[in-house]
Amino acid sequence: MPPYKLHNILNKLFIKIFSPNKDTTTQVPLPPEVYMRLVCGQHDDLADQFNWAGEVVLNMLDEEGMTADGTSFLDVGCGCGRIARRLMERPISSYTGFDRHPGMIRWCREQIGARDPRFAFHYFSLQSSYQTLDGHKGRQPASAFAFPYPAASFSAVLLASIFTHMPLQESVHYLRELYRVLAPGGKILLSVFLSDDEEDGCSEVDFYYHTGTFLGCLEEIGFKARFRQKLAEHHWYTLSTSEAAPALLLDRDVEQTSG
Numbered sequence: 001m002p003p004y005k006l007h008n009i010l011n012k013l014f015i016k017i018f019s020p021n022k023d024t025t026t027q028v029p030l031p032p033e034v035y036m037r038l039v040c041g042q043h044d045d046l047a048d049q050f051n052w053a054g055e056v057v058l059n060m061l062d063e064e065g066m067t068a069d070g071t072s073f074l075d076v077g078c079g080c081g082r083i084a085r086r087l088m089e090r091p092i093s094s095y096t097g098f099d100r101h102p103g104m105i106r107w108c109r110e111q112i113g114a115r116d117p118r119f120a121f122h123y124f125s126l127q128s129s130y131q132t133l134d135g136h137k138g139r140q141p142a143s144a145f146a147f148p149y150p151a152a153s154f155s156a157v158l159l160a161s162i163f164t165h166m167p168l169q170e171s172v173h174y175l176r177e178l179y180r181v182l183a184p185g186g187k188i189l190l191s192v193f194l195s196d197d198e199e200d201g202c203s204e205v206d207f208y209y210h211t212g213t214f215l216g217c218l219e220e221i222g223f224k225a226r227f228r229q230k231l232a233e234h235h236w237y238t239l240s241t242s243e244a245a246p247a248l249l250l251d252r253d254v255e256q257t258s259g
């Protein structure tokens with residue numbers, strides 16, 4: 001048996017033993033196979049993979065305190081609701097997901113949004129490397145897409161396997177938008193493919209960033225990054241706004257009160 005199969009079996013067993021009551025998905029049917037393949041890739045045990053990955057990400061969000069009561073949640077590139085379906089049993093106050101695939105967003109609205117009024121799904125016609133997989137061309141370059149959300153409107157943001165499919169300059173643009181829409185004290189959980197080669201590597205839909213370059217971009221924008229874990233090829237990070245901003249505010253306040 002190949003090692004990855006053994007790894008998958010052990011993971012599923014672990015989830016069944018340690019979180020037997022956490023499967024929140026019974027009320028929402030599985031998405032059509034074609035959508036699950038677009039977000040998971042090719043697998044013989046597609047539904048198991050879909051559920052397993054959703055559970056893993058949900059556990060990370062729980063551990064990071066990103067599913068707590070009152071959370072306003074943004075899911076960038078929400079796909080066919082692999083995470084959204086699991087967030088339905090969490091006490092978050094609102095969930096907004098967006099994607100550039102019209103069919104997946106329609107399916108999420110019908111199957112999740114219609115069941116739970118906290119959940120909203122938005123479609124934007126964006127250009128993406130994913131066109132190679134699903135044929136959806138998109139009108140607007142992602143590098144020019146202004147998120148149509150007010151500043152400081154989300155306390156938790158997820159990008160699960162999104163930057164892994166975007167060239168670095170597009171991701172940097174998204175990070176600037178995220179810096180704007182993240183509420184003070186908010187947190188971002190994201191995955192990236194990293195490599196220490198000189199050049200950023202890429203295949204048709206997979207993009208690897210040079211580790212130092214990526215971390216440098218985060219710092220320049222004003223994010224504080226914390227490495228969480230590596231799962232398969234995915235490096236998971238949490239981001240918060242760097243402490244420089246409050247410190248500057250403090251200096252200004254001091255100047256004002258002393259002047």
Ligand SMILES: C[S@@+](CC[C@H](N)C(=O)[O-])C[C@H]1O[C@@H](n2cnc3c(N)ncnc32)[C@H](O)[C@@H]1O
Pocket residue numbers: 038039040076077078079080081082083098099100101104126127128129130142159160161162165166
């Ligand atoms: C691997 S799937 C992950 C979907 C979802 N985050 C999940 O974990 O199930 C990648 C998703 O990113 C979406 N996507 C690709 N480029 C995007 C962009 N520029 N902006 C938003 N979503 C994008 C695709 O349509 C696809 O649904």
